[in-house]
Amino acid sequence: ILNVEQSPQSLHVQEGDSTNFTCSFPSSNFYALHWYRWETAKSPEALFVMTLNGDEKKRGRISATLNTKEGYSYLYIKGSQPEDSATYLCAYFNDYKLSFGAGTTVTVRA
Amino acid sequence: EPEVTQTPSHQVTQMGQEVILRCVPISNHLYFYWYRQILGQKVEFLVSFYNNEISEKSEIFDDQFSVERPDGSNFTLKIRSTKLEDSAMYFCASSGFSGNLDEQFFGPGTRLTVL
Numbered sequence: 001i002l003n004v005e006q007s008p009q010s011l012h013v014q015e016g017d018s019t020n021f022t023c024s025f026p027s028s029n030f031y032a033l034h035w036y037r038w039e040t041a042k043s044p045e046a047l048f049v050m051t052l053n054g055d056e057k058k059r060g061r062i063s064a065t066l067n068t069k070e071g072y073s074y075l076y077i078k079g080s081q082p083e084d085s086a087t088y089l090c091a092y093f094n095d096y097k098l099s100f101g102a103g104t105t106v107t108v109r110a
Numbered sequence: 111e112p113e114v115t116q117t118p119s120h121q122v123t124q125m126g127q128e129v130i131l132r133c134v135p136i137s138n139h140l141y142f143y144w145y146r147q148i149l150g151q152k153v154e155f156l157v158s159f160y161n162n163e164i165s166e167k168s169e170i171f172d173d174q175f176s177v178e179r180p181d182g183s184n185f186t187l188k189i190r191s192t193k194l195e196d197s198a199m200y201f202c203a204s205s206g207f208s209g210n211l212d213e214q215f216f217g218p219g220t221r222l223t224v225l
Contacts (some may be wrong), residue, residue, distance in 0.1 A: 020164040032211060033215065034214070035210065036216075042218070043113075043114070043201070043215075043216040043217055043218050043219070044153075044216045045216075046213030046214065046215070049213050051211065071127040080137075083201060089153065091153075095166050096141075096158040096160070096165040097143070097158055097166050097168070098143075098145070098151050098155055098214065099143075099155065100153040100154070100155075101152065102151075102152050105151075
């Protein structure tokens with residue numbers, strides 16, 4: 001069982017503020033790290049698939065960085081909006097399977 | 111936009127009964143997965159499927175579980191004799207050509223309740 005940890009478990013952000021949270025994963029035999037956004041009553045939606053150490057990916061106001069040597073990834077939300085409220089899951093991919101963290105639930109207050 | 115669909119959205123069954131959960135992956139995808147989430151717990155991997163055979167399965171996926179792609183479009187998960195602890199949200203996912211390098215597209219889930 002691969003240990004994928006996310007922190008914090010939840011956070012509240014004022015609209016317009018920026019925030020970030022972390023995912024830690026095994027640094028050995030790294031293959032890929034996925035980030036998903038999961039809104040209530042919807043399917044998890046892929047944000048990023050990251051494979052290279054030092055990689056940084058961006059999608060609108062959301063970006064992610066990857067450090068495979070130390071086994072962590074950060075997800076950043078710039079200028080949070082109410083529609084960013086969701087649970088953000090990271091998942092470590094190897095051996096044809098994703099091992100998920102428990103998620104960080106973000107609530108953006110207007 | 112293509113999407114993964116799952117039926118039924120909610121299934122209630124008696125302990126010991128067989129259930130079949132159905133999924134229609136995105137049509138040109140090659141890799142298929144089942145995950146589940148027991149209430150309050152992490153999403154857990156069950157099984158991955160490629161080229162008409164299981165690629166990987168977790169320790170959860172014991173002899174009571176099986177998967178099938180019977181007709182080139184549906185991807186099913188069968189639980190032969192359900193237990194109370196099988197109650198969970200079951201998600202199907204599919205991905206494209208690169209498997210490990212591709213994002214996975216998730217269906218909306220089937221909530222299974224075993225009484």
